[in-house]
Amino acid sequence: MxxxxxxxxxxxxxxxxxxxxxxxxxxxxxxxxxxxxxxxxxxxxxxxxxxxxxxxxxxxxxxxxxxxxxxxxxxxxxxxxxxxxxxxxxxAAEPGHHGPVRVSNRHHFRHADGTRYINIGTTAYVWNLQGDAVEEQTLATLAEAPFTKIRMCVFPKHYRYNQNEPDRYPFPLIKKGTSTWDGSFNGGNGAWEFDFERFEPDYFRHLEKRINQLAEIGVEADLIIFHPYDRWGFSRMSPTQDDAYLRYLTARLAALPNVWWSMANEYDLMQSKKPADWDRFIHIVSDNDPFDHLLSVHNCFAFYDHNHPRITHSSIQRSAASNSSLWREKYGKPVSIDECCYEGDISELWGNITPQKMVRRFWDGTVNGGYVTHGETYYNESETLWWAKGGKLVGESVARIAFLRRILEEGPDEGLDPVKSTGAYRIAMAGGLDNVVLQQLFSPPPGEEGWSRVQAWWATAGQPHRYYLTYMGENQPHEMTVAVPPDEHYSATLIDTWNMTETRLSDSVKRGEVLYFEPKPYLAMLFRRIDG
Amino acid sequence: MxxxxxxxxxxxxxxxxxxxxxxxxxxxxxxxxxxxxxxxxxxxxxxxxxxxxxxxxxxxxxxxxxxxxxxxxxxxxxxxxxxxxxxxxxxAAEPGHHGPVRVSNRHHFRHADGTRYINIGTTAYVWNLQGDAVEEQTLATLAEAPFTKIRMCVFPKHYRYNQNEPDRYPFPLIKKGTSTWDGSFNGGNGAWEFDFERFEPDYFRHLEKRINQLAEIGVEADLIIFHPYDRWGFSRMSPTQDDAYLRYLTARLAALPNVWWSMANEYDLMQSKKPADWDRFIHIVSDNDPFDHLLSVHNCFAFYDHNHPRITHSSIQRSAASNSSLWREKYGKPVSIDECCYEGDISELWGNITPQKMVRRFWDGTVNGGYVTHGETYYNESETLWWAKGGKLVGESVARIAFLRRILEEGPDEGLDPVKSTGAYRIAMAGGLDNVVLQQLFSPPPGEEGWSRVQAWWATAGQPHRYYLTYMGENQPHEMTVAVPPDEHYSATLIDTWNMTETRLSDSVKRGEVLYFEPKPYLAMLFRRIDG
The missing domain is CATH 2.60.40.10 (Immunoglobulins)
Incomplete structure (x- = not known):
């Protein structure tokens, strides 16, 4: 029997x-x-x-x-x-169940059942370790927010504004260390001691509960497996302990549909891990994940080699979101700029960009075929900064990111791919320079047909012959020469990405026509084919 | 006799x-x-x-x-x-007569009589060829403006918005060519013909008159000797004709106190000139200038080699004004960013930056030890754009540049030199990262005493132990940790570079104190020594 x-x-x-x-x-x-x-x-x-x-x-x-x-x-x-x-x-699948997100069309994503997934991330590293009141507030905030992904850590976090002790630990506690943040670091007097040969199932059950709640509101959990912000010693376990942790984590979590494996936040700041460790970790996680979740390694300074065959997408920390088109080419994978600084007002340089700048980086990434992740670090007395603890969002970028999300949802199902652009054909048209010089300087890339550089002066993404989205960034032109392919007709809509307005400038334009509009920064222009 | x-x-x-x-x-x-x-x-x-x-x-x-x-x-x-x-x-010198501007203190400028000269340029390439009404308007505008230098051409200019024919030519006209701007270029049908073996003294007398009028209002003429925007053939004379032109020009103009020699605008767009030509031109001009005027070569793409011994300062076209500190080091000469795009609203990408961005570039250059040149390209029906024709200034950056000029005038007579800064000591202070990692990543440069990276997180320039000016750019922190040298006391003034306000935050601060203020972009902080 x-x-x-x-x-x-x-x-x-x-x-x-x-x-x-x-x-x-x-x-x-x-x-x-x-x-x-x-x-x-x-x-x-x-x-x-x-x-x-x-x-x-x-x-x-x-x-x-x-x-x-x-x-x-x-x-x-x-x-x-x-x-x-x-x-x-x-x-059959219940409503809203679409399976894990995977790479689709080389530089984009879909759920396993083919449903489109638009990667619009935010970051709240340890929102799941703040107690029920704040954690439930975070879930309520996310339910109203445009984000489809959150970056979050398995382990608790030690950093400025992160001095509170979590309610529970992933390993059995042997000896309490110095819990007050006082500028001292792991090791030496006041060090914590844990039994790294065992796990605390309750810690992981709580993590799973929160991840499952994210799934219910349509948010993927980009789960950070290791990170360097540590006073407890979790970033400095032995290789054997690390590997046991990875096997336990994947055994527990791989069957959760909305998990992504982010091997690290700022892997290059973890001095106790060597390149061979990261390669081994990647193999352990992917070998023990029968469900093929997305897998990436997030950098501080130097990128991890996103060409690694087990890495599914480039998880990048950089401000220059407009480089997405270059990184797409370099790695042949989707680009997710998972840290481009934080909208906020703390004194750390990465934590005080304006909402305008955050929105600009989202658009820069978008029109260069990439995806961008949000974060927010406005100081408050309780030190509940969204970036680390979740809670409430107070910034001004979120509404604009929701506006962008709606535009993307109304756009091509395949996502937006950059329209190749290197130059300045507009100078040749407009200026008096010798055209031979300009032809030498700005010769068109081979195979670029139709869509000329008149338009591509501004970064543009879309799907050829159907949809072109051009972003003018912080510049403030008063006119644009239409440069859609010859003999095609498009509607032209001026988008104010900051004020969240859309103005139909023409129901039908063709190549060579000039559109005039009020000059201001943060404008985009959307061309939709009407005769194709 | x-x-x-x-x-x-x-x-x-x-x-x-x-x-x-x-x-x-x-x-x-x-x-x-x-x-x-x-x-x-x-x-x-x-x-x-x-x-x-x-x-x-x-x-x-x-x-x-x-x-x-x-x-x-x-x-x-x-x-x-x-x-x-x-x-x-x-x-004796009459009031206001201080002699030519020359390099002083390696990276700065003074007049020959020792009077401080602060290089705050603007650009109106052919303002002197627009007829008396506009030219006099330009002089009146400049008399009220903060600019101490104007970039201007010897030859007339052919470009978009520059289709008008000048009243006179530098050479005797043999045959009129096609004067209307129609996208055609020099050469072929409709070509102009001039007697390049002779000059038109009246053309040069008018140029001299305008340069002398600039001197009367304290403005240096950064005179552009060659440029590529040409429908008449002035950019394509023979080497013999070029050399005769240079000798005639220097014989006439070298004794004007406020002339600077800018060998070219965008030398690298002039396909008819080769590297050896530029070297020969430089030698002819400097050999025939007994009065040692400043001499530079302005680029479009690749910099001219500013290490050339006859070049006095780096005349640079780039947006990234914050690189001034690097270019100072590279060439060991003053840095003048003589094109960083134009405040305006025309469709050319270089001609539609916001006034905020123009002001930011001025400050970025300043706190990195460089100097920045303004330009303006707001479209108007008469096509009198300041950038080319002069006339009136309508932009919003000019008032802020005047504000910056006053701050510089009140600052150290030697000018501002960058305080060396590579990093992020603030992270180590504020964050929870392992300090050994940070010491490896951000070890202080040798010889940097006193002024730590706590402050230098933000680009800072000044004179050691006396004056430090820190600029926070588009970021919006709400606090700053004071990092002046130990045991020195300073006043601390918050400067809103956009709203042009100065707020004394403290009459006496010392290292380690924290200043709090309302977070917004475009802030600067000025520390002046009070006990030194």
Missing amino acids: TKSASATGAASLWATYELSLEGPSSGNPFQEVQLRAIFRHGEREVRVNGFYDGDGQYKFRLLPDAAGTWTYETLSNAPALDGASGSFEVG | TKSASATGAASLWATYELSLEGPSSGNPFQEVQLRAIFRHGEREVRVNGFYDGDGQYKFRLLPDAAGTWTYETLSNAPALDGASGSFEVG
Whole structure:
């Protein structure tokens, strides 16, 4: 007689399905018990690692990618966990369940079921460690905000404005260290001690609960696995401890549909990790993720090599969002500028850009075929800065980012790709320079047909012959020469990206016509094909 | 019996002194007559070239650099012009006469008599070819404006918004060409023809008149000798014609106190000139200028090699004014950013930056030890754009530049030198990063004493232990940690560079104190020593 596991409710497509078994609770089950389940759907097999959840409970999690009958069997070195089997029916996806986000069309994203995903991130590194009141406020804020992704850490964070102690820790606490932020660092007197050979299941259950709540409001969790802002020692575990942590984390979280693996925030500031460590971490996470979640490594100074085959997209910290088109070419992957400074007023240079600048970086990224992540650091007395703790958003960029999101939603389903542009054909048209000189300086790139540099003087993205979105940044021209491909007709809409207005300038323009408008900064122009 | 020349009025220090002689008017005096004068003051000799001014009149010009008795004698291949001699008394300088501007303190400027000169330029390329009404309006505008320099061309200009024909030409006209701007270029049908073997003295007399009027209102003329915006052929003369032009120009203009030699605007767009041509031009001009005027070459794309020993300062076209500190180091000369785009609303990308951005570039240059030149391109129906034709200034940056000028005038007489800054000590203070990592990343440059990176997080310029001016750009912090040298006391004044306000935050601060203020963009902080 075979034994079977208990399941949590009915199974449905793209919803985490969990099996539980009772097993040994003596010794160190985290270290001593090995367990895996094989799930089968027709010919297909999905192998998942199980994990110890405390109190003698062991769990296996599947993220079903097909409806119909699935079977399972378990394998373990603990007899109580070995050889369990059974079957279950996976029903159709419930509303809003679209599966993990994956790369689509080389530089863009879609959910596994083909639903379009527009990557509009924000950042609240440890919002999930602020207690229920603030955490629920964060969820309420996010439910109203335009963001489809949040960058957040597994581990607690030690930094200026981050001096509060979390309610719980990922590892059993042996000795409390110095908890007040006083400029001292990890190590030496006042150091914390944890049992890195075990985990605190409750810590991870809380993390999962918050990630699941994000999924309910349509927000992906770009989960930061390591980071350097640390007073507890979590950034300085041994390689063996690091690897056990990665296996435990992936066993628990890989079946959550909205998880992305961000191997680090500012990997290059973690002096205890070497290049070979990062490569090993990437392999452990992707080898132990049967559900192919997105995976990236975020930098402070030098980029990680985003050409690494297991890295799915370029997660970049830089202000120059307009370089997105270059990074797309360099890595052949989607570009996500996951830190471009923060709208705020703290004294740290990265934490006090204006809302205008934040919005500009979103647009610069957009018209160069990339995606940009928001953050906010306005100081308040409680030191609940959105960037780290979540809470409320008070900045002025959020409404403009929502405005941009709506424009993108109304745009091509494939996303926006940059229209190649190197130059200054406008000078040749407008100025008196010798055209031979200009032809030498600004010769068109091979294969660029139709869309000339008259328009492309300004960064433009779109889909050829259908849709062109041009952004004029902080400049304030009073006219634009239309440079859509010959013999095509487009509507022309002036967009004030800051004041959030759209003004139809013409229902039908063609190449060579000149549009006039009130000069001011932060304008964009949208050309939509009307005869194609 | 020796003959003597007639002189124009009394001679005084730093005022152009002119001698005239009658000579041959037949043949081609411009080509055939060689003439030079030797002026002597005590042991010193100053050799100047004479020039033919038409109607049988020949002239020699001296810019006296010493009071007292001077003598002269002339040398010529024309007997009527050879061997004239005489003496004259040079009186004290008249008010406002300070002599040519020269390099001082390696990266700054002073007049020859030691008077401080603050380089605050503007640009109106052919203001002197717009007819008396507009030209006089330009002079009236400049008299009220903060500018101490104007960039202007010798030759007329052909470009968009520059389609009008000048009243006169530098060379005798043989055949009128196509004068309407229609997108056609020099050469081919409709080409103009001039007698490049002769000059039109009246053209140069008018130029000199306007330059002298600039001197009266304290404005230096940064005279552009060649430029590529040309429908007449002036940019494509033969090497022999170019060289004759340079000798004629220097013979006429070198004795004007407020002339600077800008060998070109955008030298790299002149395809008919080769690198060896520019080197030869530089040598001809400086060899034929006995009065050591400033000399530079302005670029479009690639910088000219400002290390050239005859080049006195780096004349740079770039937007990134904050790189001034790097260019100071690279060339060891003053940095003058003589084109950083134009405040305006025309469609050309360089011609529509906001007034905020123009002001920002002035401040970025200033706190990095450089100087910045203004320009304005707001469209109007008469196409009298300041950038090319002068007229009226309508932009919003001018008042802010005047505000900056006053601050500089109240600052150190030596000018402002950048306080070395590479980093982010503020992170180490404020954040929770491992301080060993930060020490590796941001180790202080050798020899940097006192002024730590706490302050230098923001670009800062000044004079050590006396005066520090810090600019926060478009960022909007609400606090600043004071990082003046230890054991020194300073007043602290918050400057709103856009709203032109100065707010004394403290009469006495010292290192480590924190200043709080309302967060907004375009703030600067001025620390003046009170106990030194």
